[in-house]
Amino acid sequence: MFRKIHLPGRFALLFSFIAWFLIVSQLLRLCFFIWQYDEVSWNIINLLRTLLTGLMFDIGAVTYICLPAILYYVLLPNRWIGLWADKALVWFFTSLTIFILVFTFFAELTFWDEFKTRFNFIAVDYLIYTHEVVANINQSYPLPLLVGGVTIITAAMLFLFYKRRAFSKTFTHRASLAQRAVLLAGGVMIALVYTAFVTNNSAEWSSNRYNSEISKNGVYAFFAAFRNNQMKYNEFYTSIDNNKAFTIVRSKLVGSESEFTGGGFSIHRTITDSLPSGEKKNVVFILVESLSGSFMKEFGNQEHITPFLDSLAQKSVFFENLYATGTRTVRGMEAVTLCIPPTPGQSIVKRPENANLYTVNSVFKARGYDSNFFYGGDGYFDNMNAYFGGNGFTIYDRGRGSVLSDKIKTTRNNIDDNEVTFENAWGICDEDIFNKMLKVADRQYKDKLPFFNFVMTTSNHRPYSYPEGKIDIPSGTSRQGAVKYTDYALRDLFQKAKTKPWYKNTVFVIIADHCASSAGKDEIDVANYHIPAFIVNLPESDNKKIAQQCSQIDLFPTLFSLMHWNYESDFFGKNVLGSNYEERSLMGTYRKLVLMKQEKVMVLSDQKKQAFYTWNKKDNSLKPLPMDRSFLDEAISWYQTADYLFTNKLLK
Missing domain, CATH: 3.40.720.10 (Alkaline Phosphatase, subunit A)
Incomplete structure (x- = not known):
């Protein structure tokens, strides 16, 4: 019975992608820890809680990201698996998703450099005003080098998946009805749980703001800000x-x-x-x-x-x-x-x-x-x-x-x-x-x-x-x-x-x-709200x-x-x-x-x-x-x- 619902095989690439996303997200989290080494709490309990809370949000984020792929793998008939159209779609959308996410990981680093926070409502605003933001990125950072680096990393990840036979398994294995049902039910259930019960605010568990921010997942935080950028006071x-x-x-x-x-x-x-x-x-x-x-x-x-x-x-x-x-x-x-x-x-x-x-x-x-x-x-x-x-x-x-x-x-x-x-x-x-x-x-x-x-x-x-x-x-x-x-x-x-x-x-x-x-x-960082103001050219006596x-x-x-x-x-x-x-x-x-x-x-x-x-x-x-x-x-x-x-x- 358990062998019948063993999920890798047709879903090998999907699970390889999930593992890659979770690993890179934690590495990024550790990068932020080292970045703010003199500000974060390195207490072992706080460190573990930051990483585990982060893992929880990473799982939610990757579930949402993978939902379209889950629907595709579940709904595609076995007789079409491995055809040129199947291979073209899987290769294209896997490559595109990895490219976007690698670019997003780099964007998180630049956003942290500017604001010392994960993506928030500012990132949402920046997405709206693409001309100014793209021009700013181009003038602030070596954009051709950045895009080239993202492309190389994307190609390296695809090559790794290829060498580990994730693509070949995906295109040669058939999926049983039970396997499809388990994958679909699991993905939808996790997504529903996160939608109903997990808010981005749940990451703010620490009195140290940096630990709380590092606990978040940038993708999850971005869409949370997109949904909640207006707040009624009484609510x-x-x-x-x-x-x-x-x-x-x-x-x-x-x-x-x-x-x-x-x-x-x-x-x-x-x-x-x-x-x-x-x-x-x-x-x-x-x-x-x-x-x-x-x-x-x-x-x-x-x-x-x-x-x-x-x-x-x-x-x-x-x-x-x-x-x-x-x-x-x-x-x-x-x-x-x-x-x-x-x-x-x-x-x-x-x-x-x-x-x-x-x-x-x-x-x-x-x-x-x-x-x-x-x-x-x-x-x-x-x-x-x-x-x-x-x-x-x-x-x-x-x-x-x-x-x-x-x-x-x-x-x-x-x-x-x-x-x-x-x-x-x-x-x-x-x-x-x-x-x-x-x-x-x-x-x-x-x-x-x-x-x-x-x-x-x-x-x-x-x-x-x-x-x-x-x-x-x-x-x-x-x-x-x-x-x-x-x-x-x-x-x-x-x-x-x-x-x-x-x-x-x-x-x-x-x-x-x-x-x-x-x-x-x-x-709240009080000192970083202190600003100067001048009223000039009134009578000197004033x-x-x-x-x-x-x-x-x-x-x-x-x-x-x-x-x-x-x-x-x-x-x-x-x-x-x-x-x-x-x-x-x-x-x-x-x-x-x-x-x-x-x-x-x-x-x-x-x-x-x-x-x-x-x-x-x-x-x-x-x-x-x-x-x-x-x-x-x-x-x-x-x-x-x-x-x-x-x-x-x-x-x-």
Whole structure:
């Protein structure tokens, strides 16, 4: 009986492939262990659990991968086994699958190098925007060599299977009905079990984030992220009564300068400055790609890669203790324009129903400003054009076309080739995008239009390439070079702007979108959310260094206060210089939501979990604390109310 259902034979190649996938997946896992040798837990129990958990996810991944092959082997009649069509199909799809998986294993290494994590929602986004990603890979890595290497490894694996007679057995053995039934039932049952009971979150068993990430399987994690990139707060996170949540948040937003004008589930209020409303100063807002605070000498860096920004910190309103809300550009955009905590899942910038929101541009538009969004790449990437166009900005980017969609009636202007001196995968260099903004600002001044110009830079991004001869670090060699070039481009912008007649009436605001890296062994790496921010060219008497702990969402409310503006607000951010400002910062990943107050850190996780820590700034470590219910309720309130207002279209 047992001999009749012995599976190899016709299925020899299938089982050889499964064994190959499991072995290579574990070798990759060990590679990540060695890569992060000083961060992972090498405790023998933790090591074994990491490998065994990983094996469990590898089995799930290879089962899904093999389901089409299982169906083919089960359904093909015995009389057709070994025919030329059978051989052609098996050889072709086996070769293609191995090639794709070998390429995927290499891609995991590069993804880990960039993000220190297995595939997640970022990888899903990158799959959508193939032009930018393929160009980035081509400019960052020797792509012909990579493809050649993948081809050689694929050929080697096929040759190994051939020498072990896996192909010959597959094409010469017949399969009994019992063997087919066992294979089909086993494959389907395993797939159903993983679909129903095994989530990617099951890998997150360790307090050491690296052990948890290494426990995952990249293919499995990718498709898990593909399915779950939007998360409803109440379904995934600990919640409290909405009345209580809004009461807590409103108590945090109350102030002598603000008056709530909406009741119940609303934070709408009127902000009134004690001084007469200020003049219409132009505002140039620059969101700098991946500008970690740790790059600046001001915060201890000794590489001298931000000389201009370090000098600017001494003659501006400089935020010393400000934290990004997230780890991606769209999170930074969301934070500075909506002044809202990071809701779980995708950024609002990428979600449906994100047009006609009450943003900082609503404040500018109410005062008659001409608002523009400048991006050196194609603003289709990450849905930027749809978001900014849908919220009142005129678009300047490297895309084509004048109207974004029938629903978004805004102008889209192309940055012409004759305006570009250097371009890489992500867009034109920072000097070029700044020069474009200067040209538009000249026109706005000529037309007597007060302007709000929002510029998103791209140069400080892999492949870290920029025009040669500008700085003393060769292009395309390091992140340090990209940072130093961005610093150079900002200096060049100010030198040119100072010659303009509109400069004396223009405020420049500079802030990072996020840090260059946000991964660490703890579930949230606090130090890697610390970013610099500057408000430049206000009256010299306003210049100061702000030591209060704050968030990206507080930047514009503070700017509006410094300009003595009265305005309507649906913002969660506050004026950091206000007498009743309470220090705190809000940050997160697409799944972790964090409230930090001084050194205390509350982390809300999906699966309705939470953890409370004290943060040691000296070594950037988190140590558990007993749960504080009032602190927990406040953390919940910030995120629950933000999610409620957007989901119920109350930010329109």
